[in-house]
Amino acid sequence: MQAAAPNVADKATLRELRAAIEDFHCDYAAELDRGDIEKWPNFFTDDALYRVIARDNHEAGMPLCLMLCQGMGMFKDRAYAIKHTEMYAPRYVQHHVSLVRVTGFDGTHATAEANYTILETLVDEPTKLLQAGRYMDKFRLQPDGSLLLAERHCIFDSVIVSNCVVFPV
Amino acid sequence: MTVQAIPQNAAPNHELPDLIWPEKSGDIPDWIYTDPRVYELEQKRIFQGATWNYVGLEVEIPKRGDFIRSYVGSVPVIVVRDLREQVRVFENRCAHRGAEFCKSYRGNSRSFVCPYHHWTYDLTGKLAGVPFRNGVDGKGGYPEDFNLSDHNLRSLNVTVLGGAIFASFSQDMPSLEDYLGPELYGEFTTIFSGRKLKMLGIHRNVLQGNWKLYQENLKDPYHATLLHTYLTTFGLFVAGNKTGIVADKDGRHSALLNAKPEGRPDNDASKAEIRSFKAAMQLADPSILEFNKEFDSPWTSSAITIWPNLILIRQLNILSLRMIVPQGPNEFMLVWTAFGYEDDSPELEQHRLRQNNIFGPGGFLGIDDNEALRFVQDGIKRSLPRHGVASLGKDVEPMDTVITDRAIRSMYKHYREVMGL
Numbered sequence: 360m361q362a363a364a365p366n367v368a369d370k371a372t373l374r375e376l377r378a379a380i381e382d383f384h385c386d387y388a389a390e391l392d393r394g395d396i397e398k399w400p401n402f403f404t405d406d407a408l409y410r411v412i413a414r415d416n417h418e419a420g421m422p423l424c425l426m427l428c429q430g431m432g433m434f435k436d437r438a439y440a441i442k443h444t445e446m447y448a449p450r451y452v453q454h455h456v457s458l459v460r461v462t463g464f465d466g467t468h469a470t471a472e473a474n475y476t477i478l479e480t481l482v483d484e485p486t487k488l489l490q491a492g493r494y495m496d497k498f499r500l501q502p503d504g505s506l507l508l509a510e511r512h513c514i515f516d517s518v519i520v521s522n523c524v525v526f527p528v
Numbered sequence: 529m530t531v532q533a534i535p536q537n538a539a540p541n542h543e544l545p546d547l548i549w550p551e552k553s554g555d556i557p558d559w560i561y562t563d564p565r566v567y568e569l570e571q572k573r574i575f576q577g578a579t580w581n582y583v584g585l586e587v588e589i590p591k592r593g594d595f596i597r598s599y600v601g602s603v604p605v606i607v608v609r610d611l612r613e614q615v616r617v618f619e620n621r622c623a624h625r626g627a628e629f630c631k632s633y634r635g636n637s638r639s640f641v642c643p644y645h646h647w648t649y650d651l652t653g654k655l656a657g658v659p660f661r662n663g664v665d666g667k668g669g670y671p672e673d674f675n676l677s678d679h680n681l682r683s684l685n686v687t688v689l690g691g692a693i694f695a696s697f698s699q700d701m702p703s704l705e706d707y708l709g710p711e712l713y714g715e716f717t718t719i720f721s722g723r724k725l726k727m728l729g730i731h732r733n734v735l736q737g738n739w740k741l742y743q744e745n746l747k748d749p750y751h752a753t754l755l756h757t758y759l760t761t762f763g764l765f766v767a768g769n770k771t772g773i774v775a776d777k778d779g780r781h782s783a784l785l786n787a788k789p790e791g792r793p794d795n796d797a798s799k800a801e802i803r804s805f806k807a808a809m810q811l812a813d814p815s816i817l818e819f820n821k822e823f824d825s826p827w828t829s830s831a832i833t834i835w836p837n838l839i840l841i842r843q844l845n846i847l848s849l850r851m852i853v854p855q856g857p858n859e860f861m862l863v864w865t866a867f868g869y870e871d872d873s874p875e876l877e878q879h880r881l882r883q884n885n886i887f888g889p890g891g892f893l894g895i896d897d898n899e900a901l902r903f904v905q906d907g908i909k910r911s912l913p914r915h916g917v918a919s920l921g922k923d924v925e926p927m928d929t930v931i932t933d934r935a936i937r938s939m940y941k942h943y944r945e946v947m948g949l
Contacts, residue, residue, distance in 0.1 A: 411890060415633055416729040422881055423729020423866045425890035429882065432813025437885070444757035444806070446896045519861070520733035520889040523898040
């Protein structure tokens with residue numbers, strides 16, 4: 360991911376951006392945790408890139424992703440598959456996002472990082488940690504002032520996946 | 529004390545005489561998936577027996593001193609390219625006090641030093657040195673009859689075919705070609721032709737099921753035509769396609785072969801029983817299912833099971849391996865390796881990566897199977913014992929019969945012979 364040029368001179372803008380990005384994380388997590396998967400693509404630009412990749416692959420320079428979307432069509436097909444074609448046991452998921460850092464802003468794009476954890480709960484089972492990882496994001500400022508993700512790289516430390524990851528990270 | 533003689537013709541499973549295999553053809557007893565004694569015996573007779581076990585790809589260790597962690601059955605091993613470029617496989621267990629000394633997925637080293645007491649092994653697994661062998665100031669140290677060569681790492685038999693590395697605890701093994709048999713060798717070398725590979729990456733997951741369920745899954749075209757909407761709806765594997773099942777003469781390896789029709793499959797009478805067939809389903813980005821024909825083969829997909837620990841999948845332009853690592857009767861790890869070829873165009877590599885959304889622990893189909901297997905293990909281990917049923921089809925039937933369990937039955941025929949069950 361190409362980092363947007365950092366603008367360290369204007370700390371007020373960075374603080375404002377961080378607040379906006381934290382709001383974005385809240386909405387994103389709330390939508391996914393509610394289970395309305397077909398709304399998930401709306402958080403991305405039409406040309407967005409989305410990768411869920413094991414930290415081991417990422418650091419070894421191997422590009423294989425657990426989930427990969429390039430462009431809106433692939434987001435919609437992923438959402439459709441989860442809602443209509445995949446077979447899996449019912450579950451609750453809960454996203455927790457923390458340590459949001461804005462790493463750059465060039466007027467139209469902001470780059471940011473955050474840690475995330477996802478808890479998963481299946482019927483008759485205690486809640487478990489599904490993923491611990493780091494978001495590396497690139498947000499695109501929209502004309503109305505809102506943010507959309509142009510890139511989201513979810514780099515997970517929990518390399519050994521417990522069975523499967525059904526919902527997006 | 530008398531030692532009871534074992535009759536020569538007795539099944540060699542006298543260790544587990546209380547386990548009686550059901551008589552009815554196609555019945556599979558629950559205890560093969562849950563009994564810890566069966567699991568232990570499998571480790572001994574199958575994974576540590578006369579089998580070739582996949583452990584990795586040569587492209588993962590291209591240079592001298594490159595190594596990866598891997599497994600043979602439940603046993604952790606290291607796969608390394610030594611200074612003479614020969615591929616070696618040895619146990620990841622220090623001969624001194626048993627430490628599993630290599631804790632990295634991969635790396636490069638001139639030697640292996642156990643961090644506990646610094647016993648040092650060269651890249652062929654030979655013990656090269658131990659600290660304070662003669663003690664300090666003439667006091668302490670190892671006894672005079674201590675020989676370094678008595679304490680090498682346990683080394684496995686190794687063979688390489690087309691870039692794929694296999695290992696065996698048995699030193700007396702047929703060639704991999706003979707082990708696979710002509711049909712499977714042909715399917716295997718379609719992919720591993722010697723053309724240089726390129727690693728795309730690895731998925732790892734733990735499944736809450738018995739390891740044999742995974743072998744069964746890839747020998748089970750019945751489920752493929754029912755469980756997986758992506759296979760049925762887009763014709764990747766669906767009843768009515770041109771299909772075939774081949775197995776080796778021992779029945780332990782098999783390949784499910786399928787030729788995807790041009791476009792989508794007809795919504796004919798054969799689809800009426802397939803609840804997962806969604807005639808109206810459209811992809812917003814159909815490019816993910818494009819097929820660039822790259823092999824001289826009539827089949828667009830080939831799901832190859834190589835006994836006991838490997839699945840080799842070619843589905844459209846996805847090339848991937850799944851290594852089975854048993855972790856007790858109720859759990860196994862799967863290591864999915866996705867690859868392409870070194871001379872792939874950037875576009876083809878991208879296409880393979882996009883298509884890999886289908887498989888893996890987050891894949892459109894991968895999720896279906898991982899969940900289904902878990903359902904099976906939950907059912908088997910928690911309810912009253914009864915036999916599973918794998919009686920579809922006949923043991924001898926035309927190759928293109930797809931609604932059949934014959935590959936599962938032939939695997940268990942072999943399994944019973946080896947296990948003496």
